[in-house]
Amino acid sequence: MKGLPPVLITAIVLVAGFAACAVQFPNIASTRVVGNLLTDNAFLGIVATGMTFVIISGGIDLSVGSVIGFTTVFVALAIERWGIPPLVAFVAVLALSAAFGAAMGAIIHVFDLPPFIVTLAGMFLARGASFLLSTESVPITAPVYSTVSDFALRMPGGGRLTAIAIIMLAIVIGGVLLLRLTRFGANVYALGGGRATASLMGVAVGKMTVKIYMLSSLLAGLAGIVFSFYTSAGYSLSAVGVELDSIAAVVIGGTLLTGGQGSVIGTFLGVLIQGMIQTYINFDGTLSSWWTKIATGVLLFAFIALQQGLVALARRPAAKRAGAVS
Amino acid sequence: MENSLDPAPPLLEVRGISKSFGAVRALQEVDFTLRAGEIHALLGENGAGKSTLIKVVTGVFPRDAGVVRLGGEEVAPRSAKAALQAGIATVYQEVNLLPNLSVAQNLFLDRQPMRFGIVREGEMRRRANALLTEFGLDIDVAAPLGNYSVAIQHVTAIARAVDLSARVLILDEPTASLDRHEVEILFGIMRQLARRGIGIVFVSHFLDQVYEISDRITVLRNGRLVGERETASLPRLELIRMMLGRELAETTSARAAASEPKAREICASFENYGKAGYVAPFNLELRHGEVVGLAGLLGSGRTETARLVFGAERADGGQARVEGTSVRLQSPRDGVRHGFGYCPEERKTDGIVAELTVRENIVLALQAKRGLHRPLSRREQDELAARYVKMLDIRPPDPERPVGLLSGGNQQKVLLARWLATAPRLLVLDEPTRGIDVGAHAEIIRLIRELCDDGLALLVISSELDEIVTYSDRVIVLRDRAHVEELAGEAIDVTNILAAIAADGAAMQEARA
Numbered sequence: 001m002k003g004l005p006p007v008l009i010t011a012i013v014l015v016a017g018f019a020a021c022a023v024q025f026p027n028i029a030s031t032r033v034v035g036n037l038l039t040d041n042a043f044l045g046i047v048a049t050g051m052t053f054v055i056i057s058g059g060i061d062l063s064v065g066s067v068i069g070f071t072t073v074f075v076a077l078a079i080e081r082w083g084i085p086p087l088v089a090f091v092a093v094l095a096l097s098a099a100f101g102a103a104m105g106a107i108i109h110v111f112d113l114p115p116f117i118v119t120l121a122g123m124f125l126a127r128g129a130s131f132l133l134s135t136e137s138v139p140i141t142a143p144v145y146s147t148v149s150d151f152a153l154r155m156p157g158g159g160r161l162t163a164i165a166i167i168m169l170a171i172v173i174g175g176v177l178l179l180r181l182t183r184f185g186a187n188v189y190a191l192g193g194g195r196a197t198a199s200l201m202g203v204a205v206g207k208m209t210v211k212i213y214m215l216s217s218l219l220a221g222l223a224g225i226v227f228s229f230y231t232s233a234g235y236s237l238s239a240v241g242v243e244l245d246s247i248a249a250v251v252i253g254g255t256l257l258t259g260g261q262g263s264v265i266g267t268f269l270g271v272l273i274q275g276m277i278q279t280y281i282n283f284d285g286t287l288s289s290w291w292t293k294i295a296t297g298v299l300l301f302a303f304i305a306l307q308q309g310l311v312a313l314a315r316r317p318a319a320k321r322a323g324a325v326s
Numbered sequence: 327m328e329n330s331l332d333p334a335p336p337l338l339e340v341r342g343i344s345k346s347f348g349a350v351r352a353l354q355e356v357d358f359t360l361r362a363g364e365i366h367a368l369l370g371e372n373g374a375g376k377s378t379l380i381k382v383v384t385g386v387f388p389r390d391a392g393v394v395r396l397g398g399e400e401v402a403p404r405s406a407k408a409a410l411q412a413g414i415a416t417v418y419q420e421v422n423l424l425p426n427l428s429v430a431q432n433l434f435l436d437r438q439p440m441r442f443g444i445v446r447e448g449e450m451r452r453r454a455n456a457l458l459t460e461f462g463l464d465i466d467v468a469a470p471l472g473n474y475s476v477a478i479q480h481v482t483a484i485a486r487a488v489d490l491s492a493r494v495l496i497l498d499e500p501t502a503s504l505d506r507h508e509v510e511i512l513f514g515i516m517r518q519l520a521r522r523g524i525g526i527v528f529v530s531h532f533l534d535q536v537y538e539i540s541d542r543i544t545v546l547r548n549g550r551l552v553g554e555r556e557t558a559s560l561p562r563l564e565l566i567r568m569m570l571g572r573e574l575a576e577t578t579s580a581r582a583a584a585s586e587p588k589a590r591e592i593c594a595s596f597e598n599y600g601k602a603g604y605v606a607p608f609n610l611e612l613r614h615g616e617v618v619g620l621a622g623l624l625g626s627g628r629t630e631t632a633r634l635v636f637g638a639e640r641a642d643g644g645q646a647r648v649e650g651t652s653v654r655l656q657s658p659r660d661g662v663r664h665g666f667g668y669c670p671e672e673r674k675t676d677g678i679v680a681e682l683t684v685r686e687n688i689v690l691a692l693q694a695k696r697g698l699h700r701p702l703s704r705r706e707q708d709e710l711a712a713r714y715v716k717m718l719d720i721r722p723p724d725p726e727r728p729v730g731l732l733s734g735g736n737q738q739k740v741l742l743a744r745w746l747a748t749a750p751r752l753l754v755l756d757e758p759t760r761g762i763d764v765g766a767h768a769e770i771i772r773l774i775r776e777l778c779d780d781g782l783a784l785l786v787i788s789s790e791l792d793e794i795v796t797y798s799d800r801v802i803v804l805r806d807r808a809h810v811e812e813l814a815g816e817a818i819d820v821t822n823i824l825a826a827i828a829a830d831g832a833a834m835q836e837a838r839a
Binding site for chain 1: 425440
């Protein structure tokens with residue numbers, strides 16, 4: 001249905017890319033590599049799922065990378081310095097990030113400000129706050145961390161599906177269901193179709209805006225916890241630029257940057273494509289890891305051009321009709 | 327239709343509504359009564375206050391004074407949403423639905439059938455199908471609304487409104503973008519809804535459609551109520567008189583001394599010029615030193631004709647000639663290149679640049695014509711500005727004042743100066759006297775005559791029939807997007823123009839045959 005053709009194209013790019021990688025490096029086609037890919041990109045998958053909701057609703061959230069950074073520092077300090085039990089620390093940081101997102105959403109709605117500016121301010125705020133907490137990397141040695149890190153489901157072929165990969169997959173599936181099957185999801189699309197119209201049709205635009213940014217920040221907080229599991233440390237400079245990676249994943253996944261169309265599945269495929277490029281570069285060994293960014297950039301261009309083409313195609317018959325109106 | 331004679335209790339009563347925007351009084355003590363089960367046309371020219379009335383009743387604008395009663399109870403919705411909840415639904419010409427959502431989602435947004443927090447997609451589609459079937463639509467409700475024609479989107483919007491238990495349905499220009507067949511379908515639905523007891527307000531400038539569908543007509547003019555009549559007993563001429571505010575008795579005054587017709591050279595001519603769905607093909611000759619007036623109701627194709635002539639809209643057939651040479655007018659640039667100038671009706675949005683000074687506004691078109699490589703020197707600009715400020719008596723005579731600070735009449739003069747600076751051979755003026763005070767009014771009319779005496783060809787659109795009669799050498803009358811009559815010389819008077827506007831389409835054809 002909505003946005004399916006772009007998602008199909010994303011899927012084809014992923015499959016074709018993976019096949020090409022597998023031809024050059026047959027070892028890539030193993031559950032081991034796939035498992036690592038999921039683990040390495042778990043935090044990105046989670047945060048990009050939240051970003052998908054924001055972008056479909058016609059907004060943008062630039063603060064997520066900083067929220068991840070803040071979360072890692074907060075969690076590390078809470079556990080290591082302040083002696084707070086890890087679970088309590090997790091709940092506290094999730095509540096904190098959800099409140100942060102809700103505040104941004106409220107400001108966007110009440111003062112009718114562009115989300116770009118508000119979340120840009122949020123980005124500086126969260127990053128600054130994490131520096132305030134600590135400028136150094138704080139290692140986390142709590143036993144929970146080693147337990148969780150060691151946990152993994154064995155996949156056939158020797159691959160490991162780690163706990164954080166499982167969390168990410170659960171979030172993606174939850175995101176798909178939330179967007180597709182609930183009234184909340186329909187309202188997200190409605191907002192992206194036109195805020196004024198959605199409001200006229202009875203959607204509580206203000207509440208929705210608050211909820212959407214709250215969801216995005218909440219998932220960024222969760223991504224931060226996952227990131228702290230991944231690195232076993234909290235560092236205020238972690239996840240710099242992740243907001244851009246996640247926007248890229250969303251767009252490559254076929255979601256319209258102007259809102260109104262898109263899917264969580266597409267975003268997930270977009271994350272996998274970025275992970276795949278990274279994996280290829282690791283296998284090659286001679287390429288600089290910055291090639292990931294270059295390849296992502298090229299793909300982004302290609303997908304935006306493609307979307308514009310599709311949009312133009314879709315509008316053509318409509319434009320002809322509209323010509324009759326004075 | 328059937329029960330229009332019954333003394334049914336009013337469904338919607340609007341009493342003494344007033345609304346001002348700053349100093350402009352958009353509505354003054356307007357009354358409006360809608361009975362259950364009737365189709366009530368709300369008519370008036372541009373600026374009559376139809377849209378403002380609708381927006382005040384539906385809570386989009388707060389009102390300054392007056393009451394609205396729905397079924398006898400006073401209502402004061404603060405937003406369109408509140409009005410909808412009260413039972414007053416509005417469907418605008420631009421359909422207010424979401425093209426990116428499915429038809430079913432559009433119908434049931436925010437009230438989808440749910441089970442365990444999950445939208446029952448199947449049930450929702452079934453209900454959507456059932457609802458649309460009532461309206462004679464059998465379409466795939468899972469497809470995005472944007473895939474369907476404007477007509478289907480309209481019907482979907484109406485279906486949604488009715489399903490939200492609307493008792494009053496306001497349709498604002500619903501037929502403007504529909505073809506004849508689609509209009510028939512819409513009218514069928516309107517009649518069906520009226521039979522159910524829903525009161526329908528029908529805003530349209532298509533008088534044929536008004537006579538076809540409405541039981542009653544309310545006419546507004548300049549923010550005031552002119553009257554409410556039963557459609558069946560209101561002759562067309564009388565209706566147009568109500569809309570344009572002319573009493574036939576006072577309009578027989580002879581037109582002011584216009585120069586007697588003499589053989590003049592043709593400046594530009596258009597043969598079978600037109601665009602499908604925009605203006606029917608027309609023949610038009612514009613001569614040097616002659617003013618041609620375009621008269622007709624709002625939406626009759628006046629502005630459309632002007633835009634075609636200037637090149638702002640592309641014709642899809644016919645031949646245009648300038649000084650005898652055939653030319654192609656594909657864009658406003660072409661118009662400017664052939665020496666045409668166009669002062670649009672919406673000065674504020676299409677014409678002046680309010681932040682720029684009088685001088686900068688005046689040189690704009692000339693600079694554009696010369697191109698970026700040949701900039702006008704500051705001295706040339708100053709000379710031009712000084713010349714036109716003096717010639718057109720622009721006040722205050724300060725070329726460095728931002729245009730936005732000038733009065734409407736002076737803004738109009740600045741626009742005129744802009745085109746005169748390009749030394750045009752043809753000037754198109756769309757409602758040159760709209761929104762300017764009476765004194766400036768007369769001055770603009772004097773200017774039009776003077777320019778014409780200097781050999782310029784002018785094509786002027788105006789709703790003020792007195793005015794058109796005063797300065798025109800020929801008057802083209804338009805109706806339903808076609809040129810229907812051309813009056814010249816002695817034949818130009820308000821009575822004849824009104825008669826031509828009012829003439830029934832069928833009667834006209836008979837007369838011609």
